[in-house]
């Protein structure tokens with residue numbers, strides 16, 4: 001196997017010679033010295049902080065080279081330096097070069113959408129890893145630096161690449177998808193998320209549809225059949241010369257999920273794709289996850305992968321921390337179940353998470369508790385969107401609600417007294433109130449935007465009630 005980058009390749013791509021250093025090859029690319037591995041190229045980006053302040057630390061941690069702006073003053077201990085006018089533009093150039101050097105039969109999938117990007121990306125990673133060398137975005141590295149960083153890290157032997165692409169504004173996805181050049185592009189769904197920066201949900205749909213601009217002629221534009229904006233997405237795809245492929249549960253989509261049966265152990269369904277029917281078990285519970293799995297099936301089919309063998313991976317893929325991870329709590333002599341959704345929240349994912357809570361059988365966990373914190377970045381409709389969750393709380397037959405944050409107060413006030421577990425403006429006090437009322441047989445689902453910090457409530461519960469991971473179902 002070749003190293004990720006040789007010094008001479010970097011010189012050719014960046015158009016500058018390395019200054020100093022031993023000429024040792026580059027084995028990774030890093031923008032953060034806290035996670036830098038020996039052998040990495042350190043890229044000094046100017047973002048929240050100026051990466052140039054960390055170049056010395058990067059070399060101390062074993063960086064093989066650093067990408068810095070021209071004016072950077074070499075420090076004692078610095079190794080190979082590549083001086084460029086703009087480090088972000090240089091990272092993009094590396095990304096473009098990494099994409100270009102892949103074999104022509106490598107296949108790339110791009111994933112965007114209002115919710116479900118990371119989850120879908122991780123499902124694709126798991127499925128495609130069974131079929132060949134696969135490279136995928138780390139965490140939610142989906143923005144103007146995350147996407148070129150992921151590209152720059154892509155080994156040349158990659159057979160399958162999976163890229164999460166996100167946005168907060170119009171015109172952000174376009175340049176990213178043109179770097180990624182996906183063969184198949186998924187829009188998981190279009191919802192009223194990040195409304196702050198958009199005049200309408202239609203405008204959000206159009207911004208997501210920019211991802212199709214990176215597809216080749218006839219590339220797969222994968223769209224959720226049931227989304228109200230599916231027609232709009234399809235029209236854009238067709239105008240761009242892409243091939244729309246729809247997916248959905250119990251609808252006449254191109255890729256269909258039929259006979260979905262849900263339990264707390266996940267979902268089972270029959271996936272109809274490319275003229276075949278495949279029984280599929282998805283270990284992550286939730287109808288919305290099953291829908292994302294259909295998008296995955298559509299992408300596997302579109303890139304010519306073995307769909308059946310790929311989807312097999314979903315039978316053993318557990319949800320990540322903060323996105324539905326489950327753990328068993330020891331409460332007295334009994335048990336409770338904790339569902340950690342503390343990383344992210346918006347109206348669509350709140351409803352999905354409440355539905356997943358409702359799918360936990362009462363026979364096993366008799367009392368349903370929802371700990372709900374504010375959903376951020378919803379713009380002027382924020383209050384109505386919070387209060388509007390009441391019907392989802394009712395439908396899920398939640399027994400007790402704890403609420404946290406000024407907007408959730410609106411929902412809390414609308415609940416009958418018997419369902420009011422407690423309200424607090426901070427995550428700390430809500431954690432205490434919750435812990436006091438927990439008893440064996442409870443299932444607790446904790447969800448909010450990450451900024452509300454309900455992750456600390458989850459951590460405190462695990463600490464207090466000694467947890468163990470839920471055995472895979």
Ligand SMILES: Nc1ncnc2c1ncn2[C@@H]1O[C@H](COP(=O)(O)OP(=O)(O)O)[C@@H](O)[C@H]1O
Pocket residue numbers: 113114115116117118119120140188189288289291292323324341344345348349350352353
């Ligand atoms: N299709 C979907 N519809 C509604 N909610 C979803 C969907 N897919 C995932 N979610 C939920 O949205 C939250 C965020 O998921 P994640 O995959 O991290 O999305 P993103 O990367 O787009 O922010 C999770 O709680 C997840 O369960």
Ligand SMILES: [Mg+2]
Pocket residue numbers: 117118119139140142164
């Ligand atoms: Mg994400």
